[in-house]
Amino acid sequence: MATLRQLEYLVMVIDEGSFTKAAELLHVTQPALSHQIRALERSAGGPLLERLPRAVRLTPAGRAMLPHARATLADADRARCAARQAAGLEVGELQIATLYSITLGVLPAALRLWRLTHPNVGIRLFEHRHTDELVDAMYAGQADLAVGPEPANWTGRTQVLGTEDLVVVVATNDPAGSGNTVKLQDLADRAWVHYAPSHGLADVLDLACAQAGFEPRIAVRTEQTAAAPALAAAGLGPALVPDNILPKDFDGHILQPQPPVRRTLTAYTRGEPDPLAAAFIDVLFRTTAARARGGDG
Numbered sequence: 001m002a003t004l005r006q007l008e009y010l011v012m013v014i015d016e017g018s019f020t021k022a023a024e025l026l027h028v029t030q031p032a033l034s035h036q037i038r039a040l041e042r043s044a045g046g047p048l049l050e051r052l053p054r055a056v057r058l059t060p061a062g063r064a065m066l067p068h069a070r071a072t073l074a075d076a077d078r079a080r081c082a083a084r085q086a087a088g089l090e091v092g093e094l095q096i097a098t099l100y101s102i103t104l105g106v107l108p109a110a111l112r113l114w115r116l117t118h119p120n121v122g123i124r125l126f127e128h129r130h131t132d133e134l135v136d137a138m139y140a141g142q143a144d145l146a147v148g149p150e151p152a153n154w155t156g157r158t159q160v161l162g163t164e165d166l167v168v169v170v171a172t173n174d175p176a177g178s179g180n181t182v183k184l185q186d187l188a189d190r191a192w193v194h195y196a197p198s199h200g201l202a203d204v205l206d207l208a209c210a211q212a213g214f215e216p217r218i219a220v221r222t223e224q225t226a227a228a229p230a231l232a233a234a235g236l237g238p239a240l241v242p243d244n245i246l247p248k249d250f251d252g253h254i255l256q257p258q259p260p261v262r263r264t265l266t267a268y269t270r271g272e273p274d275p276l277a278a279a280f281i282d283v284l285f286r287t288t289a290a291r292a293r294g295g296d297g
Contacts, residue, residue, distance in 0.1 A: 001043060002040055002043050002044070002069075004072070004073065004076055005036065006036050006037070006039060006040040006043075007040070007069040007072055007073055008026075008073060009022065009026065009033055009036050009037055009040070010037060010040060010048065010049075010062075010065070010066070010069055011066070011069050011070060011073060012025060012026055013033070013037065013049065013056055014049075014056065014058060014062075014066060017055055017056060018054075018055070018056060019033055019034060019037075019051075019056065037049065044061060044065060045061075046059070046061050047059050047061065047062070048061055048062035048065060049062055067139070067140040070140050070141055071139070071140050071141030072141070073141070074140075074141035074142065075141055078095075078144065078274070092120070092121045092122070092276055093121065093122040093123070093124055094121055094122070094123055094124070094144055094145075094276050094277065094280055095124045095126070095142070095143040095144045095145075096123065096124070096125055096126070096143055096144065096145060096146070096147060096280070097125075097126040097127075097128065097134055097137050097138055097142050097143035097145070097146045097147075097148075098125065098126070098127060098128070098134065098146065098147045098148055099127065099128055099129070099130075099131065099134060099148050099149075099200060100127050100128070100129060100224075100225050101200070101201060101225040101242055101245060102147050102148055102265075103125065103127055104225055104226055104242075104244075104245040105164070105242045105243075105244030105245040106147065106161075106164070106244060106265065106284070106287075106288065107125075107147065109287040110280070110283050110284045110287045110288075111123060113283050113286070113287055114280060114283050117283070118276075118279070121276060124143075126142050126143050129196075129198050129199050129200060129223075130198060130199065130200040130203075131148055131149050131151065131200050134146055134148050134151075135151045135154070138156075138268070138270065139270070141270070144269065144273070144274065144276065144277045145267055145268065145269045145273060145277045145280065145281065146267065146268050146269075147161075147265070147266075147267050147284065148265065148266065149200070149263045149264065149265060149266070150263075150264040150265070150266045151266070151268060154268055156268055156269050156270040156271055157268060157269050157270075157271065157272060157273065158266050158267075158268040159266060159267045159268070159281050159285070160264060160265075160266050161265045161266060161267060161284055161285055161288045162264075162265055162285075162288045162289065163262045163263065163264055163265065164242050164243075164244065164262060164263050164264075164265050165242070165243045165256075165260060165261070165262055166204065166208075166240050166241060166242055166243065166257070166261040166262065166263070167240070167241060167242075167243045167246075167254050167255060167256060167257065168182055168184075168187070168238050168239070168240055168254075168255040168256075168257050169228075169229045169232040169233060169238065169239045169240075169241055169246070169250075169252045169253070169254055169255070170232055170233075170237075170238050170239075170252065170253050170255065171232065171233055171234065171235040171252060171253065172233070172251065172252065172253050173235075174235070174238075174253060176190075176238065176255065177253035177255065179255070180254075180255060180256060181255060181256045181257070181258050182255040182256070182257060182258065183212070183257070183258050184208060184209060184211075184212035184214075184257055184258075184261075185212040185213055185214065187238050188209075188212070188213070188214035190216075190217070190237055190238055191216075191217040191218060191219035191236075191237045192205065192216040192217065192218060192219060192237045192238055192239065192240075193219055193220055193222065193228050193231045193232045193236050193237050193238065193239035194216060194218045194219075194220070194221045194222075195221060195222060195223075195225075195228065196221050196222065196223045197221075199223065199225075201225065201228075201240070201241075201242075202221075204240065204261070204263065205240045208240060208257070208261045219236045219237035220236055220237070225241070225242075225245060226245065228240075228241050229241045229245070229246055229250065229252055230252075232252055233250070233251055233252030233253075240257070240261065265288065267280075267281045267284055267285075
């Protein structure tokens with residue numbers, strides 16, 4: 001059976017690209033490191049590493065094991081941290097994985113309230129472009145909890161926080177901006193401010209337009225969520241954006257799409273959330289509910 005030490009050695013060898021560097025950082029001899037890796041390979045039933053003259057690379061078996069090794073080490077580290085917190089030996093840290101658009105729109109109000117109620121608990125954010133990346137990172141043990149769109153086929157625990165409305169943004173002098181609502185099919189002949197293909201909101205826009213019966217033409221693509229409404233307000237074309245990322249003094253024109261475009265937001269964990277994660281999920285639920293009622297949390 002693999003030990004935590006062996007998994008730590010495997011991860012360090014891969015991260016450093018050599019047995020020599022890994023041994024130095026781990027403060028062990030290279031023969032001792034090699035011995036532990038061979039023991040891990042015997043336990044796994046075959047080679048995990050291919051030893052090249054000047055490098056080390058994973059075998060297919062090693063590639064399969066590596067994310068599980070990282071997740072196991074991350075869980076063990078959180079277990080040690082939780083025990084030390086319970087003993088009053090150190091302040092805590094909450095690790096949150098999310099999407100860039102969620103950091104802009106949903107998290108600020110929750111983190112503001114969290115700071116007031118948990119001033120000694122640090123926050124570490126891991127931000128991703130796409131829900132698929134976020135889910136993969138959570139399966140690999142990156143963070144204590146994830147905040148994002150509802151994940152498909154998630155095997156852990158999921159808490160629905162509410163729905164996020166998306167709006168269409170255009171320039172103030174745009175012909176489509178004469179009212180407060182717009183049918184997406186009425187914008188079928190327009191070139192859109194789109195997102196980079198790897199960005200999760202690119203899928204949201206493509207799906208919304210497909211349901212309206214057209215494929216959006218592209219005026220410009222952006223990697224940055226916050227850039228999309230700014231580019232739309234500058235007149236480059238309509239953009240579909242989460243309404244919660246827009247500042248109160250936004251100088252573009254905001255249109256409610258008909259029918260509405262929404263996505264379900266959730267907080268999810270691999271198992272039962274630990275006390276810190278559970279407390280933060282409660283804060284998230286309160287602030288998203290307050291926003292839905294028109295408050296500021």
